[in-house]
Amino acid sequence: MMRFLDNFSALPLLLPLPLPLVPLVLHPSFFLLSLNLPSFLWLWRIAAWSMGLSLAIYVLLMATGGWLAFSRVNSHPRPKWLRPLHYVMGGTLVGLVLLLLAVGLVGTVGYYGGLGHSPHLPAGLAVVSLTLLSAWSASQMSPKRPWARSLHVGTNIALFIGFALVSLTGWLVVQKYLP
Numbered sequence: 001m002m003r004f005l006d007n008f009s010a011l012p013l014l015l016p017l018p019l020p021l022v023p024l025v026l027h028p029s030f031f032l033l034s035l036n037l038p039s040f041l042w043l044w045r046i047a048a049w050s051m052g053l054s055l056a057i058y059v060l061l062m063a064t065g066g067w068l069a070f071s072r073v074n075s076h077p078r079p080k081w082l083r084p085l086h087y088v089m090g091g092t093l094v095g096l097v098l099l100l101l102a103v104g105l106v107g108t109v110g111y112y113g114g115l116g117h118s119p120h121l122p123a124g125l126a127v128v129s130l131t132l133l134s135a136w137s138a139s140q141m142s143p144k145r146p147w148a149r150s151l152h153v154g155t156n157i158a159l160f161i162g163f164a165l166v167s168l169t170g171w172l173v174v175q176k177y178l179p
């Protein structure tokens with residue numbers, strides 16, 4: 001029973017998320033619950049938190065990035081803190097996605113002794129690559145390199161699809177373990 005309650009300690013974090021995303025974000029912990037692997041509990045709890053945070057940060061990056069673009073196009077002054085905030089949140093997203101990759105790899109290798117059991121693997125790798133590409137393109141952004149801005153916006157649109165696919169395939173993989 002304690003373990004059951006433990007798995008719901010991530011619930012407060014899920015409150016600001018759009019309702020359809022909540023079951024997806026919760027799922028790594030359900031996965032563990034049904035497998036009954038107490039030694040991996042901490043791993044899947046980290047996964048649940050990181051995924052919830054990643055999605056929330058993605059939405060915030062979309063908002064602050066949109067604001068940056070709007071102020072640039074309309075030559076509006078922008079608050080001093082806006083760009084650093086976008087940058088710090090971007091760095092956080094990179095960290096979280098790498099953490100999710102590590103948790104996914106360690107959890108899967110720990111349980112199966114190998115990788116590549118479903119389309120979740122390519123989806124996960126795509127999300128990690130796109131996030132890194134997005135961060136790199138951001139570092140290249142300058143008036144002399146207009147392609148960097150297009151690349152940044154393009155990778156971030158692809159990243160939206162990537163997040164949807166990784167959640168969907170992760171969700172499907174979880175179904176295998178449900179009674």
Ligand code: HEM
Nearest residue numbers: 061062065066068069072083087090091134135138141156
């Ligand atoms: C992956 C980590 C990310 C980093 C390090 C990052 C960093 C940056 C930087 C440095 C800029 C330039 C700001 C300026 O013009 O002064 C920028 C612009 C922008 N970012 Fe990001 N960002 C990241 C992720 C995202 C994501 C996920 C989105 C959208 C969902 C996004 C949307 C935008 C938009 C729309 C702009 C404005 C482009 C323009 O001026 O037309 N960024 N970002």
Ligand code: HEM
Nearest residue numbers: 024027100101104105108115116117118121124167170171
């Ligand atoms: C950015 C987000 C994520 C990344 C980068 C990621 C990455 C990975 C990777 C690389 C694996 C190993 C897959 C394999 O070798 O077959 C994995 C496994 C797994 N992931 Fe994720 N993951 C993410 C999000 C999620 C989400 C949202 C869920 C649940 C809804 C989830 C549930 C699982 C499960 C259950 C496994 C075990 C795989 C299996 O049994 O075949 N992951 N993850």
